[in-house]
Structure formats: structure tokens, C-alpha cells
Amino acid sequence: MLHYIAGMKIVILGGVAAGAKAAAKARRLLPDAQIDIYTDDTHVSYSGCGLPYYVEGNFEDYEMLLVRSPEEFEAQGIHVHLQHRAVKIIPESRQVLIFDMIKRNSFLIEYDKLIIATGASAVIPPIQNVNLPNVFTLRKIEDGIAVKEKALQSKNAVIVGGGYIGIELLEALVKQNLNVTLLEYSPTIMAIFDDDMSKLILEQLRQHSDGRYKVLTSETISEFSGDMNGVRAVRTASGLDIPCDFVILCTGAKPNSEIALDAGIALGISNSIKVNARMETSVPDIYACGDCAEKTLVISRAKIWTPLGSVANKEGRCAAMNACGFEDEFPGVLASAVTRCLGLTMSMTGLTEKYAKQQGFNPVSATVTKYDKVGYMPDVNNITLKLVADVDSGRLLGAQAVGVGDADKRVNIFASALLGRLTVEDFLAHDLTYAPPFSPTIDPLLNAAQILASKIKKANQV
């Protein structure tokens, strides 16, 4: 049922992926609504995901990352207020206190519907001298500009953290001809994968190094040393002293949810804002979407926090639909993700084996390393695929793929199977395409699924 308010005031806090998408969708749905985006940022509607590729030098002008300018929004009747921070939400009077960061004054605005899309911030670990100049994080456009500027004048860089952003930056800085050291405190990098797959990623990246980069694991940083001119070295607890011109901290992100907590809005896992499938928070007429909001895993309905641009856009659309009085439900996430580092593709969807166990499943897995195309093709490469399923129900739970070859397309096929709640036996019936430049006669996905089916059969015979 449509609950329509003529000239409705829709206020959106934050305007990168989720907020910008919500504004654009709301405008299409309600041509006469008053739509305002308030953001503390200097830019609106941009691709944060593209920042490592800007640093790498794939394109010179950072403006290529900007999707829609404030002027373009204005032409659609969407008012963008840059450098305006929301400091307090007052649900009782449907107001938000805004701080104008340029004029340095505060004022109250009113809303009929409020969409919180405040995203996430980089986590700054409590390391001695972490505030020295030239210790960067990468989240916003100005971070990207500062990192690239510094990279172009430097020889040695240290990256702290071996997750998605850390390894994307490894490639970017190596391609900018820097000597790079990546430091990771756990025994392996890309810890979001199962340990066997993370180890494979680490081995392959180390093998690929021609001495210009090092990936060091189990290294805890004890301090950054330097002076007012900037960081000069990174010291580790194991006694390493690594000289550097700059450091990039890639040590995770946290949801920007303090403003919601302060307004009495319920928080969920990892302090993200609790939402239902309509993106409604615990307070009427207030919605949340994107990196600030909690997610539900499609496979197990467990609550997770996984900050992804693909999801932020879809949730922004869903929040706008419901805020504008239409009906829409977001089905949840599979946490599908992909990245690349120096020719190696890493991709995953659904549950890893270790996470499936934690979620109460009885998982079994099959791992294969195969050619991604027919062996006589000139660009043939290996991929390693790991599939996970539940022994008791036969249901598919997740896939991980690592390789120089086409890894992501296999994971994308699997993501559809997960959404369809297919069992391993269902999956084996897939009629996948074949021609020598694209895959072997039997795709590695089906090889792995066949092994998985045999393992499940065997486990159920015991």
C-alpha cells in the first residue's frame, strides 16, 4: 500500500553509494518530494572502490571517480549540502541538527523520512606515533589524491594490513615503481578466505615478487618513527626496522553508527545499524542503508556486517522505495566479493568452511586446481576452486576461487546457485558453456562439484 505525503521532505545523511542511490531513486519515484543530502564529505556520489586504481595510475584525473556532481543532482531537484555534518537526530520532533563545517554554525532541519547512509570509516590501530604526517588511510577522494601525490614522490612504502584494500594497494604501488612492504599481523593474508586458500594466495604473491615487494606475516607493529616532517620507519615487535617514505593503514573499517545510537536507534552486529528487509531501523520513518547498516546472510539468515559497494547501492534503492511509500524487500547478501593483485584473482561467495561450521552446518569441501581453458590455448592458466556444501542436506554453502585464470566467473555462477538454494546434485545438472578459449570441456566448477557429491554420498553412507 502506498503511503504518500504530498511534497514529502526526504533527508539523506551521507551521499556516496547508498545515499546517492537513495536520492536518485526517490526523485524518480516522487517528482514533487523535497530531497536533501547532507554530507560531511567534500565530494558526493563517487567510486571509493576505484581509489586503488587511481593510485595505480590507470587514469590521471580523479574526477573520473565522480559519478554525479552536486550540480547534476541540483538539476534534478536534489539539494546536496557538502561539508555539512549531521550531529544529532531528534526523532521526537523529526529533526536533525546539522553543523556547517565551513561557516562553523549549526541549525535544525526537518524531515518526514530520514535515510541514514553514513557509511563506514577506516579503523586506526592504536600504534605509537600513528598520527605522524604521511601515515594515510584510503577511504575518501582526498585520501586518494594525497596517497597518489606522495607515491609519485617516494621510493619506499609500507602497507599495514593484508585484506582487500591492502593487496589492491600493493599492486598499485608496485606499478608506480615503489619498493613496498606489506605487513600483516596474522599468519596469513586475506583471512576472510579459508586458511588453505589464504595460504595459497600468500604463496602465489610471494612467488610473483621480483624483490620489489615483500609480504610479511605474523608481524605486529610496535611503533612508527619519524618527526614533524613525516614517518621515516616502521618498527615491528620482531625487531624489524623498515625505512619508508609513507605508510598506508589498511586495517579494516567500522560502521559510522554513533549518530544512530545517540538517537536511540538499535544497533546490531559490529555496531552496525539494525534494519529489517525494508531497511527500516527500530525508529519509525528512519531508514539505514549501505556500510552503516547490518546485513542478513541469505544462506543462514545470520546477521553480519560486510561493507560492499555493490550491496550499498541495492540497499539505497530499497530504502528509497520504502521511504517513498512503495513496498520493497532486500533479500540479504551472499557477501560475494572479488579482487585482483598482480595478476592473481581472488573471489568468494557464501560461507567458507570455517564460517559454515560456526553457523552450525556440517560442512564438507572439495578443492580442485585445474586449467581455466583447454590446455592448448595460449592464455591458459590455473585456478584453484574450493566448494563447500552441507553434508546433512546436500545444500551448497559457498565457493572460493584463486588463480591467474578466470576465477570470478566461476564464483558468479555459484552465487546464483546459492541464491536458488541448490543442492550439489542440482548443481551437477548445470549446462555450462564450452569452447576452448573459455573453459575445458568439463568446467572446473563441475569437477569440484562432482568430488563434493561423492564426499557427501560417502559421509552419508557411514
Ligand SMILES: Cc1cc2nc3c(=O)[nH]c(=O)nc-3n(C[C@H](O)[C@H](O)[C@H](O)COP(=O)(O)OP(=O)(O)OC[C@H]3O[C@@H](n4cnc5c(N)ncnc54)[C@H](O)[C@@H]3O)c2cc1C
Ligand atoms: C579503497 C576501497 C576499495 C573498495 N573496493 C570495493 C570493491 O572493489 N567492491 C565493493 O563492493 N566494495 C568496495 N569498497 C567498499 C565500498 O566503497 C563501500 O561499500 C561503499 O562506498 C559504501 O557506500 P556507503 O554510501 O554506504 O558509505 P560511504 O562510502 O562510507 O559513504 C558515507 C558518506 O557519509 C558521510 N558521513 C558519515 N557520517 C556523516 C554524518 N554524521 N553527517 C554527514 N555525512 C556523514 C561520509 O563522509 C561519506 O561521505 C571499497 C572501499 C574502499 C575504501
